[in-house]
Amino acid sequence: MEVPDYDLPEAAIAQTPVEPRHSARLLDALDPSGALVHRRVWDLPELIGPGDAVVVNDSRVIPARLALEKRSGGAAEVLLLEPDLQPDPGTEQTEHADPAGWTALVRPGRRLPPGTVLGLPGWAGRGDEPVLEIGARLDGGQRRIRFHQPIGPVLQRAGKMALPPYIHRELSDPDRYQTVYADQPGSVAAPTAGLHLTADLLEQVKARGAAVCSVDLAVGLATFRPVKSDRVENHVIHRERYRVPESTWAACRSARRVVAIGTTTVRALETAASTSSLEGESELFIRPGFSFSVVDVLLTNFHLPRSTLLLLLEAFTGPRWRDIYAAALAEGYRFLSFGDAMVVGRA
Numbered sequence: 001m002e003v004p005d006y007d008l009p010e011a012a013i014a015q016t017p018v019e020p021r022h023s024a025r026l027l028d029a030l031d032p033s034g035a036l037v038h039r040r041v042w043d044l045p046e047l048i049g050p051g052d053a054v055v056v057n058d059s060r061v062i063p064a065r066l067a068l069e070k071r072s073g074g075a076a077e078v079l080l081l082e083p084d085l086q087p088d089p090g091t092e093q094t095e096h097a098d099p100a101g102w103t104a105l106v107r108p109g110r111r112l113p114p115g116t117v118l119g120l121p122g123w124a125g126r127g128d129e130p131v132l133e134i135g136a137r138l139d140g141g142q143r144r145i146r147f148h149q150p151i152g153p154v155l156q157r158a159g160k161m162a163l164p165p166y167i168h169r170e171l172s173d174p175d176r177y178q179t180v181y182a183d184q185p186g187s188v189a190a191p192t193a194g195l196h197l198t199a200d201l202l203e204q205v206k207a208r209g210a211a212v213c214s215v216d217l218a219v220g221l222a223t224f225r226p227v228k229s230d231r232v233e234n235h236v237i238h239r240e241r242y243r244v245p246e247s248t249w250a251a252c253r254s255a256r257r258v259v260a261i262g263t264t265t266v267r268a269l270e271t272a273a274s275t276s277s278l279e280g281e282s283e284l285f286i287r288p289g290f291s292f293s294v295v296d297v298l299l300t301n302f303h304l305p306r307s308t309l310l311l312l313l314e315a316f317t318g319p320r321w322r323d324i325y326a327a328a329l330a331e332g333y334r335f336l337s338f339g340d341a342m343v344v345g346r347a
Contacts, residue, residue, distance in 0.1 A: 001233070001287070001288060002232070003227045003229070003230070003231075003232055003235075003311075004305075004306070004310045004311060004321075005305045005306050006305050006322065006325055006326075007305075008304070008329075009329070012329060012334065012335045013166050013334075013335055013336050013339070014335060014337070014338040014339035014340075015167060015169045015338065016169060016171075017176050017195060018334075021041070021196050021197065022040065022041040022042040022044075022197065022200075023042065024196045024339075024341055025038065025039070025041075025334070025340035026038075026039040026040055026041045026044065026299075026340065026342065026343060027039075027327070027328055027331075027341070027342040027343070028043075028047065028343055029317070029320075029344045029345075030343060030345050034320065034323070036327055038331065041196040044197075044205065044299070044343075045201070045204040047343065048208045048210045048259065049209065049256065050209030050210070050256070051256030051257070052208075052211070052258075053211045053251045053252050053254075053257070053258050053259065054202075054210050054212050055214065055251075055252065055269065056179070056194050056197070056212070056261045056262075056265060057191040057194060057215055057216065057217050057261070057264045057268065058181050058182060058183040058214040058215070058216055059183075059185075059186055059187040059191060059217055059264075060178065060182035060184055061161060061177060061189065062080070062155055062159065062185050062186065062187065062188060063156075063174075064079060064155075064161075064188040064221075065079050065159060065160045065161070065162040066079075066080070066154070066159050067121070067160070068118040068120065068158060069118060069119060069120070069121050069122070069123060069124070070116060070117075070118060071117065071124045071130075073124065076116075076118050077106065077107045078104050078105075078118065078145060079104055079162055080102050080104050080145075080162075080188055081102065081103045081104055082102065082103050082188075082221075082238065082240075083101070083186075083241075084100070084102065100146050100151075101144065101146050102145050102147075103142050104142065104144075104145045105143070106134060106143050109143070112134045113134070114136055116133070116134040117130035117132070117133050117148075118130060118133075118134070119131050120154070120158055129148060130148055131148055131149045131158075132145050132147045132148060132154075133145065160174075162188055162189070163177065164221075164336070164337050166336060166337075179191065179194040180197065180198055181199075181202075181214070184216045184243075187217075187219040188218075188219065188220055188221050189221050190337065191261075191262045191265070192262065192336075192337040192338075193261050193263070193300045194261050194262055195337075195338070197261065211251045213245070213247060213248040213252075214248060215243065215244045215245070215248055215268040215269065216241075216243045216268070217241070217242040217243075217265070217267060217282070218240050218241045218242070219240065226305065226306040226307055227306050227307065227308060227311070228306075232287055232311060235285075237285040239282065239283050240267070240281070240282050241282075242267070242271055242272070242279065242281070242282045244272045246278065249272065252269060252294055257297055258295050258296050259295075259296070259298075260297070260298050260299070262299070262300055262301075263300055263303075263312050265295075266286070266295050266298060266312065266316070267282055267286065268282065269294040270284060270292060270294055270295065271284045273293045273294050274293075285308070286308075286311065286312040286315050287311040287312070288311070288314050289315065290315045292315075292316065292346055295316070295346065296346050297343065297344070298313075298316055298317070298344055299341055299342070299343045300313065300342060300343075300344075301337065301340070301341055302333065302334075302336065302340065313344075316344065316346055316347065317345065317347050320347075324342060328340070328342065
């Protein structure tokens with residue numbers, strides 16, 4: 001099948017989030033007749049009823065862009081992409097251990113051959129140990145890296161949020177690229193639909209008689225990459241770690257409707273259903289023809305052309321996504337990570 005595409009004007013790409021969070025616009029496409037209603041995210045409780053389960057992805061974004069130095073003092077940058085999902089044989093691992101191995105992008109790539117060690121600024125002069133080592137070259141300009149020190153303190157001292165490449169402004173408040181319920185560290189990109197929600201809004205949802213529960217899916221930067229193949233079937237989906245708590249799964253199985261906040265939540269829930277496993281690695285490629293068995297309603301942002309997220313949307317709500325996107329562009333909705341949102345039902 002062909003990759004879904006549309007024209008996205010540069011001016012429609014939001015560069016900063018709105019304040020307050022729940023003042024973002026919400027295009028309500030739940031009416032089966034196809035009628036669209038222009039709302040704000042703060043109207044979400046009006047669309048929720050008793051017996052619904054509203055599910056969020058509580059993964060926390062890590063500061064994945066690292067400013068480091070070579071032994072010579074030359075500057076180097078490492079952008080973490082995805083952790084090793086399988087530890088090396090013989091590597092001691094605890095249940096919640098940080099993975100030492102990652103795939104990453106590095107700069108300047110040509111001056112960082114395999115075996116190069118990097119440390120925190122001024123490390124060599126102080127006699128400190130390096131924090132990581134550059135490894136083999138991979139496809140797409142990626143590199144293998146391996147940490148020599150615990151990753152948490154390194155991220156705290158040298159890391160910055162890695163905003164998507166279409167965001168050209170620095171955030172004055174890094175917490176705005178974090179959901180208010182972020183808990184489990186591990187994502188290098190935010191589950192952006194959840195950026196619109198506030199604690200007060202979620203309390204209003206509960207007051208409507210709905211359950212609010214969570215999953216944990218570690219979002220990788222590959223989420224934002226376009227599908228470069230002419231045919232969807234030739235695209236290789238990226239893997240992501242996921243966990244669905246038993247309480248969340250029970251709430252979904254007994255719910256009147258399951259309302260997923262974001263595509264990453266959909267992926268976690270539908271992976272659990274298709275594999276009969278509540279925890280593991282998701283390689284689920286949701287595209288038109290996929291049979292959904294858990295999620296009934298999706299609140300999501302407006303996605304990049306030719307993206308796997310757009311494929312998921314088409315699989316979920318059918319070809320009417322084109323009319324919804326056309327209406328959003330005509331009405332001046334803001335697109336992508338810091339943009340507005342839409343809510344749709346399953347076709």
